[in-house]
Amino acid sequence: MAENTIRKIKWFWPWRDEQEEAWLRSMSQKGWHLSxxxxxxxxxxxxxxxxxxxxxxxxxxxxxxxxxxxQQLFRDAGxxxxxxxxxxxxxxxxxxxxxxxxxxxxxxxxxxxxxxILAFLWFFWIVxxxxxxxxxxxxxxxxxxxxxxxVFNLLIWLFFTYAIIRLSLRIRQLRKL
Amino acid sequence: MLRDDxxxxxxxxxxxxxxxxxLVEPLHGYAVMKKVEEISKGTVKVGxxxxxxxxxxxxxxxxIVKVKEENRRKSYVLTPKGKKALVNQIKRLEIMTxxxxxxxxxx
Numbered sequence: 206m207a208e209n210t211i212r213k214i215k216w217f218w219p220w221r222d223e224q225e226e227a228w229l230r231s232m233s234q235k236g237w238h239l240s241x242x243x244x245x246x247x248x249x250x251x252x253x254x255x256x257x258x259x260x261x262x263x264x265x266x267x268x269x270x271x272x273x274x275x276q277q278l279f280r281d282a283g284x285x286x287x288x289x290x291x292x293x294x295x296x297x298x299x300x301x302x303x304x305x306x307x308x309x310x311x312x313x314x315x316x317x318x319x320x321x322i323l324a325f326l327w328f329f330w331i332v333x334x335x336x337x338x339x340x341x342x343x344x345x346x347x348x349x350x351x352x353x354x355x356v357f358n359l360l361i362w363l364f365f366t367y368a369i370i371r372l373s374l375r376i377r378q379l380r381k382l
Numbered sequence: 383m384l385r386d387d388x389x390x391x392x393x394x395x396x397x398x399x400x401x402x403x404x405l406v407e408p409l410h411g412y413a414v415m416k417k418v419e420e421i422s423k424g425t426v427k428v429g430x431x432x433x434x435x436x437x438x439x440x441x442x443x444x445x446i447v448k449v450k451e452e453n454r455r456k457s458y459v460l461t462p463k464g465k466k467a468l469v470n471q472i473k474r475l476e477i478m479t480x481x482x483x484x485x486x487x488x489x
Contacts, residue, residue: 274456275434277411278430281430282429284430307431308429310428313397318435
């Protein structure tokens with residue numbers, strides 16, 4: 206890898222998206238500009254001049270054709286498309302006077318974004334329950350690894366449950382505005 | 383007050399209301415953003431995330447329809463259902479405005 210690029214593995218909770226945007230902005234202010242994103246959660250930064258870029262994250266899934274239209278709309282509004290990680294869409298724009306710096310201009314559409322993520326989390330939560338039900342953790346079973354798998358399933362299920370609760374609370378907090 | 387099948391959509395948010403107002407004629411996304419800013423005298427600005435969400439929802443509910451697509455830009459226009467919803471919204475706002483104006487000197 207060239208010296209002027211760095212790769213970072215970064216993960217964030219979906220209700221901490223504004224903090225993630227702020228962090229990406231601070232990287233650009235230091236001269237490290239996000240150049241691409243990729244699964245599972247890999248950021249590539251390229252070295253350059255120190256710039257004040259704001260980064261904004263949307264969450265959208267769509268067929269390929271709609272995606273081009275979606276990107277065009279953002280481009281028209283002055284946003285540069287960087288990439289996506291599992292439906293999380295990354296955009297940036299240079300900070301200039303009189304340039305709008307938000308992609309969501311009302312609370313309703315911001316809530317709608319979180320609801321799209323929430324629907325995705327619920328989907329996985331239900332799939333986990335149906336496909337890998339936790340059938341009680343006991344050590345007296347035919348296979349020694351059985352207990353380990355059960356613990357693993359339980360942890361993943363707890364992870365999704367926690368995410369659903371926190372994201373729902375974030376939506377409720379926004380509703381009060 | 384008029385009661386019909388568009389009542390469940392009311393009240394429309396300010397952004398949605400303005401987006402629909404611009405769609406009395408076919409417009410694509412960016413033109414809608416510009417027009418909303420202009421006719422609202424700069425009081426309402428619609429970001430692309432908000433606009434895309436509104437387009438998706440309004441199209442799904444049959445309030446707007448795609449009429450043209452060129453250079454990856456789709457143009458939409460109000461449907462009769464969309465017009466009806468907008469008319470009802472405007473009537474609501476008119477009542478509110480009259481109420482506001484009648485107490486204006488007490489404020």
